[in-house]
Amino acid sequence: MKIINVGNYQELSERAAxxxxxxxQNKPNAVLGLATGSTPIGLYNELIDDxxxxxxxxxxICTFNLDEYVGLEGSHPQSYLYFMRQHLFNHIDISxxxxxxxxxxxxxxxxxxxxxxxxxxxKGGIDLQILGIGQNGHIGFNEPGTxxxxxxxxxxxxxxxxxxxxxxxxxxxxxPTHAVTVGIQTIMESRKILLLVSGxxxxxxxxxxxxxxxDESFPAxxxxxxxxxxxxxxIAFDN
Ligand code: PGA
Numbered sequence: 001m002k003i004i005n006v007g008n009y010q011e012l013s014e015r016a017a018x019x020x021x022x023x024x025q026n027k028p029n030a031v032l033g034l035a036t037g038s039t040p041i042g043l044y045n046e047l048i049d050d051x052x053x054x055x056x057x058x059x060x061i062c063t064f065n066l067d068e069y070v071g072l073e074g075s076h077p078q079s080y081l082y083f084m085r086q087h088l089f090n091h092i093d094i095s096x097x098x099x100x101x102x103x104x105x106x107x108x109x110x111x112x113x114x115x116x117x118x119x120x121x122x123k124g125g126i127d128l129q130i131l132g133i134g135q136n137g138h139i140g141f142n143e144p145g146t147x148x149x150x151x152x153x154x155x156x157x158x159x160x161x162x163x164x165x166x167x168x169x170x171x172x173x174x175x176p177t178h179a180v181t182v183g184i185q186t187i188m189e190s191r192k193i194l195l196l197v198s199g200x201x202x203x204x205x206x207x208x209x210x211x212x213x214x215d216e217s218f219p220a221x222x223x224x225x226x227x228x229x230x231x232x233x234x235i236a237f238d239n
Contacts, residue, residue, distance in 0.1 A: 001195075001229045003210075005236070009198050012234045013042030016130070019194055019230065020047060021056055023128045029060040032121075033129030033187070034088075036065065037081045039196045041087055042128055048091040058094040063103040063124050066115075066131075066140035067181035070154060072104050073208050078168050079104065101132060102180040103154065113152040120186065129190035132207050133197055136160050138219040141181035150183030168235075183224055193226055197233040206235050 006012045020043065023030050034071070050056050065080055074081035081101045087098055100119055106112035120126065131139050136158060142150065143158050155178065157165075162175045169175050187193070192227045197206050205220065209231070214221045 001223060001231050004232045006232060006234050008234050009042055012196060012198055012232050013046050013100050015232050016040075016043040016180050016194060016196055017046030017050060019127065020130070021050055022055055023192075024058065024061060027127060029062070030127040031123050031125065032063045033063060033126040033131075033190055034063050034065050034084065035130045035196075036067070036083045037132045039132040039198050043130070043196065045086040046189075047088065048162045051092045056114065058092045060098075061094055061099065062098040063094065063145075064120055064123075064126060064127055064182070067100075067179050068102045068186075069176040070104045070109065070178040070180055071176050074101075074103075074105075077136065085212060091151060101210040102182075104176075105179055109154050109180060113154065115234050116152045116180075116182070117186065120182075120238070126190035129187060129193045131187070131193060131195045131220075133195060133202060133206055133209070134161060134222050135164060135201055137205050137220045139184070139187060140225070141179040142219045143185075144219060146216065146219055148188075148216055148222050149185050151186050152179055152180065152182045154180050175235075184219060188222060188224075188226055191228065193223060193229045197228060197231060197235060200235070202233075203235055203237065206233060206237060207215065210237070 068080045072079040102116050103112050141155050166172045166175050209220050214224055
């Protein structure tokens with residue numbers, strides 16, 4: 001893993017945007033794996049600014065989001081489809097038909113998982129996967145204990161994840177209990193991975209990531225087995 005330490009969140013967002021923009025410029029039909037959550041919002045803002053100022057085009061870009069809550073319509077303000085439209089898709093020239101997010105309201109969720117895996121393959125696989133990290137080390141919604149060989153699947157959210165995400169809902173009861181997420185194996189098949197780690201709340205997770213541990217009890221530790229991972233962090237930490 002290549003670790004890039006930056007001074008603050010703005011710098012983290014700019015460094016990350018530079019990597020995404022380079023990918024898009026070098027391969028105008030690249031397949032990007034996208035993440036939701038607070039961490040990538042600054043990156044998306046940078047991409048929007050760059051698109052407006054420099055005209056970087058996403059016309060032929062295809063995107064796959066990591067995950068979606070089970071049971072929420074895409075029109076629900078807390079759905080990840082809504083998030084992506086609001087924070088990125090509505091502000092760049094990407095074609096909506098090239099943006100893929102698992103359907104959390106599919107009638108047959110198992111079939112939906114298979115369909116999503118197939119789609120990723122059909123589009124040639126992920127060139128650049130953006131990741132955040134949960135305080136418990138989850139990547140996507142792959143909670144601790146998820147098999148490293150998992151593919152897109154349904155997962156029961158841990159109480160700590162539901163609690164962390166309850167800040168976006170009016171009450172804890174409204175936070176979905178399940179999500180659909182691409183699997184760890186799916187993530188590991190991405191050609192390049194960009195992990196963003198921001199804020200003191202992630203300090204423990206970051207320390208654990210830097211340790212020698214590679215174990216399913218800490219999902220992000222699998223990234224040490226990938227040959228092209230860049231971590232950008234604004235956490236000051238001496239090894
Ligand atoms: P956050 O979420 O960016 O909102 O901290 C990251 C995650 O849970 O994967």
